[in-house]
Amino acid sequence: MLAATMVGGVGPAGAQPIETSAQNAFVLDDTTGTIILAKDADVPIVPGSMAKLMTLELVFQAIEEGRLSLDDELLVSEYAWRKGGAPSRTSTMFASVNSNVRLEDLLRGIMVQNANDACIAIAEAMAGSEAAFAVMMNERGRELGLQQSSFINSTGLPGADDEQTRMSVRDLVTLARHVIRQYPQLYRYFSEPEFTWNKIRQLNKNPLIGLSIGVDGMFAGYDEQGGGYGMVASAVQDDQRIIAAIHGLASGNQRENEMQKLLAWGFRSFDKVTLFQGGESVGEVGVYGGEEGWVALAGRDPIRILVPKGAKSKLRARIVYDGPLRAPVEQGQSVGVLQVMNDEELISEVPLFATQSIDVGPLYSRALDAVYELMVGLIHTGVDAATGK
Numbered sequence: 001m002l003a004a005t006m007v008g009g010v011g012p013a014g015a016q017p018i019e020t021s022a023q024n025a026f027v028l029d030d031t032t033g034t035i036i037l038a039k040d041a042d043v044p045i046v047p048g049s050m051a052k053l054m055t056l057e058l059v060f061q062a063i064e065e066g067r068l069s070l071d072d073e074l075l076v077s078e079y080a081w082r083k084g085g086a087p088s089r090t091s092t093m094f095a096s097v098n099s100n101v102r103l104e105d106l107l108r109g110i111m112v113q114n115a116n117d118a119c120i121a122i123a124e125a126m127a128g129s130e131a132a133f134a135v136m137m138n139e140r141g142r143e144l145g146l147q148q149s150s151f152i153n154s155t156g157l158p159g160a161d162d163e164q165t166r167m168s169v170r171d172l173v174t175l176a177r178h179v180i181r182q183y184p185q186l187y188r189y190f191s192e193p194e195f196t197w198n199k200i201r202q203l204n205k206n207p208l209i210g211l212s213i214g215v216d217g218m219f220a221g222y223d224e225q226g227g228g229y230g231m232v233a234s235a236v237q238d239d240q241r242i243i244a245a246i247h248g249l250a251s252g253n254q255r256e257n258e259m260q261k262l263l264a265w266g267f268r269s270f271d272k273v274t275l276f277q278g279g280e281s282v283g284e285v286g287v288y289g290g291e292e293g294w295v296a297l298a299g300r301d302p303i304r305i306l307v308p309k310g311a312k313s314k315l316r317a318r319i320v321y322d323g324p325l326r327a328p329v330e331q332g333q334s335v336g337v338l339q340v341m342n343d344e345e346l347i348s349e350v351p352l353f354a355t356q357s358i359d360v361g362p363l364y365s366r367a368l369d370a371v372y373e374l375m376v377g378l379i380h381t382g383v384d385a386a387t388g389k
Contacts, residue, residue: 024039031239050230052110052119053179060183075125083116093115150165219232233245269309272306274302283296288327303350320337
């Protein structure tokens, strides 16, 4: 079932669009959920080390649920050492073969040094093998709504016969936002400027850490088969967080310059607009078989978006939900989402909840609803902005 409500006249807005040399780009304001740039955002790309975000999510979840502890010591197997350690000539924390390393140190090795040996040691500890861990990565990715992602290992390195992990830049930002929001106490390791372990001092491999743009974490990546350089990054300025992913740049320097340009543009070029207060009715949808025929929907928090500065935005919004909505309905029940559009471009999607409970109606009411449904099939209701019906 689909219901649409128009939102208009929110005041001046409309920054000059920005051009990016990235082949793929997705930039999101974290607080409002506003998409401020999307360019081929759903095309699967080879993320390289950016895929390590999925490895981190799985281990962060295990720590949060008590299945792992930061003090646990994990084995660095010969396979982990050869594939991701010193012999591999890839990013490594130089863990010794058959050594035991604290999980906290392995995480810092990944988040500061992109350490492949640390990723493989964690994968083997959690699943028994990298192949089994990749199955877990794919299952968890589906749970988190990553629609264009498929994982073959814990590191993002090419597999046998040049098999590759794939992700879209939208999926990268979706995953990054989840990690930042769900695991803030673990995310903080990303911003460490350096990490010394086993008497080896290494600087953070993220070249944007510590710069004035405010980047506090995430990964750079590279497609060894010619897809170019990429990066997923998160930055904070004045309590505003922007998360961005780019891919398909010609060099590391171009990647870093492009990310700084997009983040700076995101911070300076938009105004925040409140569309609805938290708990304020956004609109109503029909209830099939209920003691009342309609239920109001609202967001839990204020619904805000970013709109570009400088011109009039053409904002509209619609409630999207599966229908018909059947009684009983519980107060606080998730019903659908509010999709906010600027012209024809989707810029935000916010979950909506029922503001009241609706019990099952009397038999005659349900009979009338059944007759109506039989006559018209699935109901598609247009919602007028003024009446909400």
